[in-house]
Amino acid sequence: MPKVTVSxxxxxxxxxxxxxxxxxxxxxxxxxVVINEKDCIACLLCVNECAVNAITVEED
Numbered sequence: 264m265p266k267v268t269v270s271x272x273x274x275x276x277x278x279x280x281x282x283x284x285x286x287x288x289x290x291x292x293x294x295x296v297v298i299n300e301k302d303c304i305a306c307l308l309c310v311n312e313c314a315v316n317a318i319t320v321e322e323d
Contacts, residue, residue, distance in 0.1 A: 265305040266321045267297045273317040279309040 267287055269279075275293040280286075285302040288295045288309065295317070309318045 264301060265303045267300050267303050268319045269295050269297060270317045272315045274315055278312050279318060282308045282312045
C-alpha cells in the first residue's frame with residue numbers, strides 16, 4: 264500500500280481532491296488531509312498536479 268503524505272506547504276487549493284480518482288484527499292480547514300490512504304492506487308496524479316509540490320506518494 265502506498266504511503267501518501269501532505270506537507271505543511273499545502274495551500275488547500277483542492278487540486279488533489281479534484282484530480283484523485285479514488286478520493287484519497289479531503290480539504291479540512293485550509294489544507295488537504297489524507298482520509299483514504301488505503302484506496303490509493305499510486306497513479307501520481309496528485310503529485311504531478313500539486314502546484315506547490317506538497318504531496319508525496321511512496322510505494323512499499
